[in-house]
Each structure stands twice: as structure tokens, then as C-alpha cells.
Amino acid sequence: MARVEILSPKQKINELITKILLFKEFEPEEPRMPISNIRFEDARRNLGEVNEHINKLKILMELGGLIIEPQGKMKINDWFDASNLVFEESSTIENKYKDLLEEIGKLRGELDTLNSQIKEVEPFKDIGIDLKILYSSSTFEVALAILDSNQKKEIENKEILVVSEPLENNKYACLLIGKKNSKLDELMKELGIRKFETPDLIAPQIYYNNLKQRIDEILVILTQKREELSKKIKEDEKNIKEIYGKLLTIRDAMNILSKARSSDYYVQVEGYVPEKSLKKLSKSLDNIAFLTYEYPKRYGEEEEPPTYVKLPKSIAPLESVIEFYGTPSYWEISPTVFLIITFPFLFGLMFPDFGNALILLLFSIWFYNYGKKRGSENTIKLSLVLVYSSIVAMVTGLLAREFFGPLPVGGLRELLNNPSAPVGPLYYIWPIPESVYQQISDIIPTGANAIINTILLSLLLGSVLLFVSTLLGVINAIKKKDKEYLLLDRLPLFIIYIVPLIVFTYGFTNISNYQGQEATLLGGISYFLFHSGSPAPLNVQILADILVVWVEIGLIYNWAAKAYLLKKHEHASIGSAIVFGFIEGGFEAALLLLSNTISFIRVLVFAIAHYYILYAFSYMAYLAAGNPTSLLSVFINPAGIVILIIGNLLAIALEGLIVFIQDMRLHFYEMFSKFYEGRGRKFEPVMSYIELTQ
Template identity: 85%
Template sequence: MIIPETMARVEILTPKQKINELITALLKFKEFEPEEPKTPISNLRFEDARRNLGEVNEHINKMKILMELGGLIIEPQGKMKVNDWIEASNQVFIEGSEIENKYKDLLEEIGKLRAELDTLNSQLQEVEPFKNIGIDLKVLYSSTNFEVALVVINEIQKKQLEDKGAVVIVEELGNNKYASLVLSRKGSNLDEILKELGLRKFETPDFIAPQIYYSNLKERINNIQTILTQRREELAKKIKEDEKNVKELYGKLLTIRDAMNILAKARKSEYYVQVEGYVPDKSLKKLSKMIENIGFITYEYPKRYGEEQEEPPTYVKLPKSIIPLESVIEFYGTPSYWEISPTIFLIITFPFLFGLMFPDFGNALVLLLFSIWFYNYGKKRGSENTVKLSLVLIYSSIVAMVTGLLAREFFGPLPVGGLQELLNNPSAPVGPLYYAWPIPVSFYEKISDIIPTGANAIINTILLSLLLGSILLFVSTLLGVINAIKKKDKEFLFLDRLPLFIIYIVPLIVFLYGFINISNYQGEEAMILGGISYFLFHSGTPAPPSVQILADILVIWVEIGLIYNWVAKAYLLKKHEHASTGSAIIFGFIEGGFEAALLLLSNTISFIRVLVFAIAHYYILYAFSYMAYLAAGNPSSLLSVFINPAGIVILIIGNLLAIALEGLIVFIQDMRLHFYEMFSKFYEGRGRKFEPVMTYVELTQ
């Protein structure tokens, strides 16, 4: 679950007459990723398979479009009997063409209607600025005393026209655009002036009035939209009636694609076929048993990191429940075969940080419901990424519901805390959920000092945010060291990862120090931070002797770590980039000393955003709640706020903004903390995902 599965590169030799049997076995095996042979037995390939790969992908795309138009869930189904995979592919292509031809006329008609609709909408957009002009352009443009033109201009062009003696009557369109009627004296060559300024004179067919032309266009667009809707409904109905055949064909095409992928990478000689690829080590015995009567198998394991050009595929076996979090990691990149997978790390930290930054049970519940809808939408569209992302949102919103429960927040302060919390008045009425809330007031009061919105909790929550950050940064740098050890790359270990690990031990010690007296955590932290400040700036009062000694040691520790990092970076620059000694020292200091010191400070402090977003979320809802209270006329009754129409609208708008904007921002910031603060310490993400071939339908004998 943490370390990628050990992969073996297998080579299979099978007699030519058994190649179809081998392909079937590999598809059923579902854990084989084909590769080009390292040492091919010949240059002969299965050219039919290579050609068929392109055609099968075209048919797959067309089937997906049909299922989308028909409103079907994009999923493979069915059974398939195969004796020869090339012949089977040709037969499936015929079936695909038959189904596609069945809907060809409707699809072509829909395509033409959509193209015509796009053209008409473009024309409508062009005439829009002049839609209120009811006079025929033939009359307007044939004036005996003036040259007239309808044009769309900007402020600069307006001034240029006026400078040339033209009268410009404008109607502002926005974005520095004006619908203009330009007049100039007869014989002033207005058309040439417009051409010189890059302006096009607006005209309508047969020079009819723009108002009439606009009305005609709208009517045509409405008619086409009606016909298009009818044709789409007709197509969707037919596809739904043919759902079984479409899904079965889709499953066959996916299976054919994977079979052709094996065959296209294979090599053949006069009597044998050579197939190579990667298989998880744990499944080697299973594969050997499956093909013992089909072919002869040999295998080898990847060598040490960097000793071969090819990067083995990465396969991390994860429980189905946490596989969706891979989608977040894939934004950064696929783990290398030589790296620890950060998925397990992420399953804890990502929802946890999200929940800390978004502590409102009501808002999180809405986000959960949206995530479930988004999941079903992705499932219907056959979008694996949408499904995975929605599951990440589901996990995160559930954790946010838990933190919202603890914070006693439900769509802002009013439903639970009521006017008592809003006005900070103990005698004011509480909310309707105050006593019914699952977390009792007594428990909330005990933990209020570590909740961002609790009384006198700001300093504690800042310290706890920094503690959380120091722990996560320490774990990240530790994983970086473990990755370097796993790669058996001593230079990478001692000159890149180990210096960072040494440096990031210090903030962990600093913010764990307060636990020596947890009842006075804030005071203990103030002493150790004060001691560090005194050592650095020699101002203020030193900490007690034992604390000051520890503070001195920690500062010296950081300095030694930064010097170590400086020397390491300088060495790497000189060795690998052939920098001069002077350049290596200067740039080594910038990257390994100065920049590393800034990152130590900024990466740790960056976790204060966990607190900041929690506070921002609370006070945005607090502000809208207060506006609703004012809109209701400063009532003494909470019911008056909830039944006031203006108050209700304000509360709904505030919560929608909090859910949509803050939910998105918090999600992005959560990703940022992982990608920049944590992953940069241990995760490179330069690998390639293990993508085994498989059968998507039941293969029968």
C-alpha cells in the first residue's frame, strides 16, 4: 500500500499457432502490461494488429458519443467468443459499422442542425447591436446628402472618425465597444475611411431593416432548436432501445483494443512469437501456471535506480475505498517505481486539512450532496477522473461535517448559537439547535481554546497550526530520506535529502516542546520561541537557562544544516553542471543556504492558512448573518430574522458563496499545502502508471 509492488519483466515465447490462446490468457490474467521486446527475435511484426489499433479507437470514441447522446451510463457489458483475434477484430469492426450506420442519418442531421445553429447565432450576435433600427438599410445608405454607415467601434476609432469630420452617434455596448451610426458629407469617401480604420460596414441581406433581420434570425433559431431537440430525443430513444447491443459492442471494442495492443508490440519469427511486458512479482506463479501449456516464460527484475534507461511501471495496490485519492496525486504526477507512494499519506492529511479549514456542518452537508450528484454525473458520462474527484470531495466533506459538529456551526452562527453568539450577549436567545446539537455545550467549552472561533483561542490555534505543519514537514522530509535509501542512490541521499531532513527536525522540536507542560502549552512555546529570538537578535529577555540552552542548540543546528545543504548544492553544481568553483559556491549558497532558510520559515508558517481559512469561513457567515439581522430590523427574536424575506435571501446568498467559493479555495489550498510544502520534500512524480491489458467482457470457449 505504501511501497510500489515489485515488478518483473517477463518474456514469453509461444508457437505461432498458440498466439491467440496466449492473448486470451493474458487478457484474463489482467495483470500484464505489454512492452516492446528489449532483444527482439526478429523485425517482423503483426502489421494487421498495428493498423487495427487506430480503427478500434475510432469505434470506441463513436460508441462513447452514442452512449452520451442516449444518456446511458458508459460501461462495457456482454460476452465474446474468440478463436482468432485478428478475425475477431474485423468482425467487431463490422458490427460497429452496422450500429454506427443505424444512427448515421440522425447523427448527420443533428450535426448539420448544430452547424446551422452556430452560424445563425454568429449572425445574431453581429446584428444584436443594431436590432432596434427599423428602417431598411437600402433607404438609410442611399441618402442624397450624407454617407451613412452602421459600425461597431471602440473609443479610439470614435475619436479618429470625429477628427475626420464624421458625426458619430453611439450606443454603449460595454467592454469599450459602441454600436454607432456614422454620418459624413456626401463625397467624403466614408467607405475608404472605414477601411483605413479597419472597420466593416454592417449590412443585411437585401439591405432589409436590422430589426426585421434580427426577428427573422430569432425565429429561425427557435425553429432549429425545436427540431434539434426533437432529433436528439428521437436519437436518445433509439439508443436506449438498443442499450444492450451498444454496451456489448463497447465491451468488445475495449477488449479488442487491449488484444491488439499485445499483438502490435509482439515480434514473430518463422515458428515463434515473442511477447514481453511487466507483471507484479506476486502474480508470476499465477501467470506461469496459466500459460504452462501455451508458451515458455522467463523473467528478470529491474536493476538499481538509474542503471537502466527504462522506468518500470508503478503499481500500488490500494483498497478500493482509497483508490480515488490517486486522482489528486496524479495532478502532481505518477509515483516513480523507486518511490514511496504518497497515497496513504494523503488519505489522512487531505480530508483532515480540508475539514480543519471548512468547519461548518451545514455547508459540508451541502457539499457532500453535491459530491454525490457529481459522482453520479461522472459515472453516467463514463469519466473516471470525475468519479475519483467526487469521491475525494465526499471524503473531505464528511471530515468537514465532523469538524463542523465539534465547532457547533450549522450554516453560520444563528441556527445553533443564535443571537447570543451573534451579538455576544449572554441574555440574548440561543438558536433552535442549541440544546439539540450532538456536541453538548459542556464539551464545546472544554475544547473551545483550540477551535479558531472560540474565545481566546487565536494564539493556541496558531501554535497548533504550526505544530501540525512541523509534523507534516518532518514526515515529508523523512519520506524523502527513505525514498533515497530505496533508490540506493547515496549521492541523492547524502547531498539532497539528508540536509533537508536535518533542517526540518528543528521546527518539530520547537513546537513539540510545549508538551512538556501541556496545561501551559502556550507559555512553554512562548519561552522557547523567545529564547530563539534572543539568540538571533540579542534583544529582549533571555529564556530560563535550560530553555535558552535548548534554543541556542536549535539555532546552531539549523545553521549547521544550512551550511551542510550549501556545501552539498555547491558540490552537485560543480560535479554535474560543471560550474566553476566560484559559481558553485555562490549559487550553492543561494539555493542551499539562503533559499533553504526562507523555505524553512515560509513552509512552516504556510500552515497558518489552515487557521486563517477556518476563521475566514466563520466570519463571512457571521457577516451575512449580521446583515440578515439588520435587514430584519435588529429584532430581539431570532424567529423574526428567519421569517424576514430579506434576511432569508441574505442568509442563502452568504451560505452559497461560502460553499461555492470557499469550498473551491479550501480545496485548492489543501492541494497547495500538499504539492508545494509536503510533496516537494520527498515526491518527484516522474513515474508511469501500470496499465495492464484485460478483458472487458466474458470470454467464452
């Protein structure tokens, strides 16, 4: 990223702004050394007005069911004249729908008021007697009220009869009855209790029915008015989208001008441009402006330059997951490069069912269209992340031979674990034949003998990802050019997390006996730590001893580093620095080493949970069909069909959401915390949203 200063003759200001907007890779900033204090004040005022018009048009498009997108073209001679003209066009279209929008607004306001009133009267809606009669008893003092548990207890202690009905949030709808002269009204006022009343003290039942009737009337009118508005807006769709595109372009032009400075002869514009685009910008501004630039330092700038990560459009949506954590600083490696592979991959491992993943894919496509219709970039990006993840889950589902549970492929043979039972209708046409499945069954979580292998493979996957994460942390520290950060924060973690990588890749020394090799090394580590059992063979035991000592040295290094940082930057005493340095750099780091690595077992756990939830519902469907010997009997049984549908819907909705969240958790807490700070700011260039002509 480069910071650019542009000087242009004042008479060429409109051409300059047009060129910058068409360039689409310039983010304007306030000049560091302005050529004057003269600003374009009209631009600053116009920014507020243009945003107001944009919001109104977005509301119109939402109400009309239009896709929120800019269209059209605009001829520019003067940007301020163009803005005034577009504001007039926008006001004209807004005024066209003003009366109808106001009418809908009033109806909405009345509806909100009525809903609030009906919510208040609802606890007493079954009382059919007029409150005028109820409250004017000559024998008792009577009141209706909503009490909390403390108020209810206080009232009961005053010898007032309380007939109550529990509500939500520890509240009660109560009928309070006291003897005459029990001063019930004064007691309620003292406890802050409001006596329930209706207009003219009519019966709550009548009042409730009147409210409900009026709400139903308003809903019918609102539906009619919305349909009328939607029809009219769709007739103006092209015009509205063209004005919307012009407004967005005017907004970005005013953004540039509001930060620019002007002298008698020149205009000064500053901002950030990607380094690779400097020549392109210089060429586009040739003959109308003079351009200078400088490159920011990697670290230590007073001003944080924006971060620009250029990704292919097909994978750019994955960046939206990163934004939940924070934008990378300009000196950091963007985690998006890391996430492109790991996020869909981990999701697919935890959700291996072709049928469920297919439904999730169809939902993602619908969600994408919904986001596009609403003009929500976040929804669009999130839906595309789900698309990629569900496609990978379809691949893992193919390998696992799972399609809405075990019945469609494995049939009763898989469900009952009976080789003589019938297979599913897809058994022989499944793209992954049984012979291939048997060859990879040892690493599929649902395989009979695969649990230990899949645990080890999950830990292997975790150790590799954690090692890569800490390595990226070291690289980022080098890019940051902060030696203290490198030597005392990132390097100790890198040293520690080398050990799990060595432990779980050791089995590849004899891949045909991977499980046995790992068991031997882990046994050697256990013997060194606890002196239980028998030592491993000498060469393996030596490696185990080295690895344990390696971790101990790494933890001591981390302890000393944290103590030094506490003493230097937090001004802690030597004793406090040693104690808290041990807690953070020794004890906590050791716990995280174990928990972060073991945490990847969840990849296996969710895959198993997904399979056996569908297995359980499939078995219930089998029982509901009466333990038949024919698979067809299960599929045509109404109860069995309902059970299978419910089971799959639960798996898709609940497990799909949980797996997505757990996938994010593995990235945010286990991996990103090792290398990613996310304290930067996103590059937000100005641009033209429509075709510009001069």
C-alpha cells in the first residue's frame, strides 16, 4: 500500500475526480501537509444529504421487492452541479411515494401501539366483567395488576388475597382482593405497582377483542397498501436503480472533495493506493495532475494504512469470516490465504453426508439470492462461504457413502449390521464403490475399527495446523520488524508447537503401522513423565525424552519472556513478574499446548455425532415400521417417513449451524490466536457505480 499525493490545476478538478472514481482503487485521506486550509465545504454538506437520499431509495427498493443494485450512466461536467441535479431527481421519486409511505408509516405506528396495548391486556383477556363494577365493590377493595415475585410476597404479607397466574420473566398476572379500608391503592402506590385499567373501565375481554379486531383491520389495509406500493415501485424499477447508482457515485465523489484542499491555482488530494496499481494511476492522471507517493513503514506509523488483500472473486467471500475476527494490519499475512483451504475442509470433515450437504447447498443458494435482493453484502458473502463448505461436505459424504443417513445406501445391512440384510437402493450406483470404501474405512469415523485411527488423524491435523499457525506468527513478527515481539512473544510459541508436529508425524516412519508407531512414542513420553509401564525401545525412548525436555525448555523460555515483558512494560515488581510470568508463560502455555491440540478431536466427534443421530432416527423409523425385513416397508410407512424427515431436518439445521460455529472456533481460538492480531482497517476505495461520460 502506498500513500499518494495528487496535485492538479484547479480548473481540472472535475476531470480529476472522474478519473479517480473510474480507477476504483483509491481511498481518500486528509492531507498530512495541506497546501491551504481551504476546503470544499459544499462537498461536506452534500455528504449528509446524499446519504439521506440513498437510505430512502434503499427503503423504497426493499418495499418494492427489488434487488438493491446500481444501474445506469451519468454525464459529468461539474460534480456539484451533477449532485444538485441527482438530488432533485431523487426528491422527485421520493415525493411520488411520499403520501403512500406516510400512510404506511402511520399504519405501522398505530399497529405498534395496538400490539403494545394488547400485550398489556392479554393476561386479563378472559375477564368479562366491567372494571367499573369490579373496582366499585362496597365490600372489598379490588385491583388487577402485574406483580413480580417480591411485590407479590409483600402484598400477601399485608393480608391481601392474591389470585395469580404466572407469566414470563418472573412476573404474575394478579387479582388483588382486600377488605374494605385495607388501603390497597396506597399499598400498591408504595410498592410501585400500577393498577390495570381499560378505557372507560370496560371489561378487559371486550377491550381485548376490540384491539384484536382493529389489528386485523390494519394488517389487511397494510397488505393492500404494500401491494399497491410494490406495484408502483416495480414500474419505476429502472429509474430508481439509475438514481441509486448516481447517488452512490456522487457520495464517493463528495467523499474525495470533502477531504481535498484547494489553493488559488491547485487542488490537493491524498489517499492510499495498492502498490501494484501506482503505474496505472499515474498513467490515468497523465496531463491533468502531478503525483508523488511514499511507502509506509512496516510498523510504528502514527497512522495505520488500510489493508488491501486482492483475491479472486470466486474466493473473496471467505474474507467475510476473517472480518468477524478483525481486519489484518497492513504488515500481516492475511489469514484468508490460510482459511481458503482449512475452513471448507474442516467443515466437510465434520459434516460428511451427501444428502444433508446438498440441502445445505440449496439453502445457501437461496440465502445468496435473498442477500442480493436485500442488498446485504455480508449475507451474500456468508452464503458463498456456506456454498464452498457444503460442496466439500458433499465430497466427504460421497467418500463416507452417506445420503440422508445409512438407509438409502447401506440399507438394513448397515443399520442392523447384518450381512444378509438388504442394501439400500443407491448401494450399487453410488459413485464411490464399496471396494474403495473398504480401503479407506480405517480413516472414516463411522468405520468399525477406525475410532483410534481417526483420533490420531484428528490430532495429526491439529498439530500441522497449529505448527503452521505459529510459523505464520514468526513470519508476521519478522514483517512487523519488531525484534522484541519476535523473540519474546512469537518465537517461544513456535518452539513449543514443533513438538506436537513431531509426535504425530512420527507414525509416518512406518505408515503401514502408523497407529502402533504413535502408541510406542506416546508410551515413551508417558514413561518419561510418570515412570509407569515399560520404556519404549531405546531409539524411541531417546526421542520421547528429547521431546519432553524440548517442551520444558520452550515453556521456561516463554516464562522468562513473559516475566521480562511484565517487568519492562507493566512495571511489575520482580516477584510479581516471575509469578505472573509463570502463570501466563508456563502454566497457561502448557495447558493451551494440550487443549489446543486435543481440541481438534472435535472434528472426529462431530462427524460421529452426525452419523449416529441419523442412525438413531433411521432405527426409530425401522421400529415404527414394525421391524420389517424389507427396506421398502420402512420407506412407505408414514410414521417412518416422518421420523426420517424430522431427523434429517434436525441434523441439517442444528448440526450444520453447530459445525459452522465450531469451525470458526477452531480458526479463531486455536489457530488465529497464534499469528493474527486483526487490528487493521479495511481498504475502502471510492469508485464509480455507473458509467461516467464527460
